[in-house]
Amino acid sequence: MLDDSLFDDPDRLTEADSRGLLRSAALAGAQVRAAAENVRDAGFDDLADGRPRSLVLVSRPGLGPGVCEVLAALAGPSCPVPVIVAETVPVWVGPLDVVFAHTPDPGDPVLADGVATATRRGASVVLAVPEDGPVAASGAGRAKVVAPRIPVPDELTFAHVFTVGLSVLVALGLTRCDTDQLADELDREAERAHPGQEPLMNPAKALALRLADHEPLLWGVDRLATAVAGHGAYALGVHAGLACDVTNHAQATTRHALYRSVRESGSDLFADPDLDQGTTPRVFLIGTRHDARAENEERAATASLPSADLIVPGESAHADAVLRVALLALRFDLAAVYLGLAAGTLGGPGRQALAVR
Incomplete structure (x- = not known):
């Protein structure tokens, strides 16, 4: 559980972030x-x-x-x-x-x-x-x-x-x-993820909300994306206390029981998430789209797992592997800090806020 109302209140976010982690990440x-x-x-x-x-x-x-x-x-x-x-x-x-x-x-x-x-x-x-x-x-x-x-x-x-x-x-x-271009792109990503930006316009807040109350299965569509997923798992463990499964999609398909389970859970159109007890596994396909092969592998993975949540740098990012990887890594860092602040795992007032909701 987390106090997601924190994401809509920049003043409370600043108060919760007593260590200045959002500024540091930016x-x-x-x-x-x-x-x-x-x-x-x-x-x-x-x-x-x-x-x-x-x-x-x-x-x-x-x-x-x-x-x-x-x-x-x-x-x-x-x-x-x-x-x-x-x-x-x-x-x-x-x-x-x-x-x-x-x-x-x-x-x-x-x-x-x-x-x-x-x-x-x-x-x-x-x-x-x-x-x-x-x-x-x-x-x-x-x-x-x-x-x-x-x-x-x-x-x-x-x-x-x-x-x-x-x-x-x-x-x-x-x-x-x-x-120089890499630094400029990261500055722009940090601006988009500023605490004052509402969740719909803030990619880090949006990612934090998508990850909340789930057991994240971070599956990369290729080796590069899987490597970024590994950093994402590290960031989420450090800041938000989340344990993530990380592998590439091709390997995930060989884990038949798990793969079948997440496919079937995502195909139930009448499922009521409010009735779920505790956290549930959710697939997050990580893609970089830095070349034609990566795009093809992403299409194949999403076709096989249509209910999976796709995490990519965004269409505005350059078709450059280095830039796209760095953007995703920063987004995971910022999302993990946001999630940690809202869940109270960073020692801020988020946990106390949950008690009075």
Whole structure:
């Protein structure tokens, strides 16, 4: 249950958001600009000295796993460089490898040991980590450390970590991105999601209302969309206390009992949701529509699950995979904060408000 009346009252929203999480989430564009400037200062040009043997994306606990999966999906199956997502720095890294890692914990001993090994063996190492602490120091001055400059909670630093990792892909010639355009698009998304915007015009509030009182099944229509769904599940768990199922639609179809159950529940036109006890599973198909193949996979998934709720960046967004992924990630962050405020899971007055309704 949640106090959805909170979404129609900007003053109460501001009061509930005592930690300023909505404002922090809205600084995603600023995070991109700051990260891009710091990347230029660090100099990533030498990462492209010859084709590396591999690119290793180290996904430490936090939002790192979601970011790394998004980056690997952006590189794509035809990437000329093997892209490996790992929880720790592999023991085989050497001078021909590039390592990217993120952690919000400046003292992460596992990552510190891995970075020390990688730099000692001559690997190129890029770290999106705080500049003080054992992890940064373990690079022995040879790792490129790009620390966050915009003061926001660790769980809302997707834009920073994503920009640093994306800059590695760009330096290696594996993708392209205009960071100024990316920052501008995120600013526009934040404006659309401003607390003063009513739910019908606010994509984050609308998404929060769609997710409320359900067990979300976040099923991506392709690998890239599934990676974004993973970040969405992380955000909803952090802020709204929701446990989400995340997989790709093709895999979901093989879980026959669950798939049949959600198809049949959505086909009952006479079902009364007010009579349901507790939360019920609901499929949210995540799509990016960044190319013809992604659109075809989305059409196939929606045809198979016509009652599913479709989450896409919006028709106004550019047909660019990087921009569309970043927009969806920010929308999930903002929706999760809105939902947490209304449900009282962030410690605000939402829970007390429920008691007097």
